[in-house]
Amino acid sequence: MKQLMTLSVACCMAVSLTGVALAGESGAMKMQTGTMGAQASTSALTDAVVKKVDTASGMITINHGELANIGMAPMTMAYKAKDAGMLEAARAGEKVKVRVENVNGALTIVALEKR
Ligand SMILES: [Cu+2]
Numbered sequence: 001m002k003q004l005m006t007l008s009v010a011c012c013m014a015v016s017l018t019g020v021a022l023a024g025e026s027g028a029m030k031m032q033t034g035t036m037g038a039q040a041s042t043s044a045l046t047d048a049v050v051k052k053v054d055t056a057s058g059m060i061t062i063n064h065g066e067l068a069n070i071g072m073a074p075m076t077m078a079y080k081a082k083d084a085g086m087l088e089a090a091r092a093g094e095k096v097k098v099r100v101e102n103v104n105g106a107l108t109i110v111a112l113e114k115r
Contacts, residue, residue, distance in 0.1 A: 044069070045097035045111065051076055053090045060090050060109055067100050070107060080108045 048064035063076040079100055081087045090096075090112060099111035 043099070045099050045113065047115070048096050048098045050090050050092050050094045050096055052078070052092055053087060054078070055084075055087050058087065060087065060112070062096070062098060062109070064098060064100070070100055070102055072100070072107075080106050082108055082110050082112075086112050 046065045046067055048062040050060060051063055052061035054060070058081050059078040060081045061076065061078040064072075065074050066072065080103075081090070086109065095115050097111075097113045097115050098109050100107055101110050102108075103110070
């Protein structure tokens with residue numbers, strides 16, 4: 001368990017660094033691809049399964065497919081829930097679709113829909 005947590009932290013740190021490095025690049029890309037491309041890249045949902053809901057820490061652990069927008073490979077990992085309502089609605093074992101974004105440096109589930 002301790003080893004798993006260490007791995008998750010290392011993974012998140014790597015992602016944060018990549019996010020900073022690519023920020024300028026993706027901004028330039030958005031201007032070139034126009035409205036359609038920009039819309040698709042900011043709203044895509046990824047299939048996931050809720051593994052654990054921790055209301056005390058505000059975190060939801062999900063087993064998710066590739067999260068291309070944050071450069072995250074498929075894995076099981078805890079993410080910050082957007083708000084209390086999302087924490088209340090989420091149930092362990094449920095199949096969902098999620099959108100995870102880097103919000104002020106915290107990987108946050110900004111959308112969680114049942115499927
Ligand atoms: Cu991860």
